[in-house]
Amino acid sequence: MSPSRVLVLNSGSSSVKYQLLDMREGAGTRLAVGLVERIGEQTSRSRHTVLATGATREHSGPVADDEAALKAVAGELAKDGLGLDSPELAAIGHRVVHGGMFFTEPTVIDDEVLTEIERLIPVAPLHNPANLTGIRTAMALRPDLPQVAVFDTAFHTAMPEHAARYAIDTKIADRHRIRRYGFHGTSHAFVSRATAKLLGKDPAHTNVIVLHLGNGASASAVRGGRCVDTSMGLTPLEGLVMGTRSGDLDPAVIFHLARVGGMAMDEIDTLLNKGSGLFGLCGDNDMREIDRRIAEGDKAARLAFDIYIHRLKKYIGAYYAVLGRVDAVAFTAGVGENAVSVREAAVAGLDGLGLAVDGALNAVRDDGPRLISPAHARVAVAVVPTDEELEIATQTYALVGKERR
């Protein structure tokens, strides 16, 4: 029998998350999941869970770098006979944040692919270097095994030029590869398809507004399975209000902070990416905490929530206009899947667009995809849990299978 397992690796700047899945008959059965976090600090820690037994092993103590982290992951997997040397392992699927316009599909990694991911570092300085280290370490551990890059940007490469281009000098934009790339593409692809399935419709004939609301957040307009617009741009900074990112602002705010505020460019970068959004507005970026503070009458938390919702509503309206006809609005990721208050507020007052939320359905806690709009609503409103790891494993396995045939 041909090997059927895929190891999915998400190598970040200070963490490695992984899942081992068995893809036999497209099932996507999870065998092991885990993470190593705070890499490079004295307080690194790791957690590894074997799904068959439910056993979890935790370790703490310094893990020097991504390479050491990946070796630790391989060691944990090996303890249960699931190691990287297992003949059952078909491929490793790597999440890669920025694929530019070059990568429109998952791609088997070779030297040329590595070079291109490296060339994209200037537009993804935080993410692509960490992704590359993960890939190189995994390749050194199993040089004979197909390694596949699945890009966060790939789903959005279908965007029409009028949605992807900024209205700046074309020559300058092209010289510096400035355009709207979009991110969270694996999630938007997975959720738009899962939403069509929930409606019992063919994705090719379904229009969906996907709201991926996690600590990072983005919206997308998906027409017949293709992305026609998305809220993140050159980098993940554009668009919705996020946990710590500002999302949209007048670019002149940056000139002002530099000229009048005397801030250095790196300081402004950090402010807008790490010190803004919900956190910048009220000191908390966790929606649970914000909900709790609002219930206690906290004014800063209330205003942060209202700004977050106002921006979200504007994107729902904008993407409604982009699509013309909308079959569903789907909420996903940490906030979208869990925050009852956000879903209720985001859709409140949009009855004119055929959008409404049923209070009782919205309050139900469940792990699966579900409708929360009233029966017979013109537009479905749904909660559709995202599963980026399953999507990466599915795409990786399909590509490796195709290459084998």
Ligand code: AMP
């Ligand atoms: P993600 O980036 O998709 O993992 O989402 C993380 C975010 O989801 C957290 O920062 C919280 O704001 C939010 N979140 C997670 N669980 C809940 C919950 N039960 N209620 C409200 N928000 C939640």
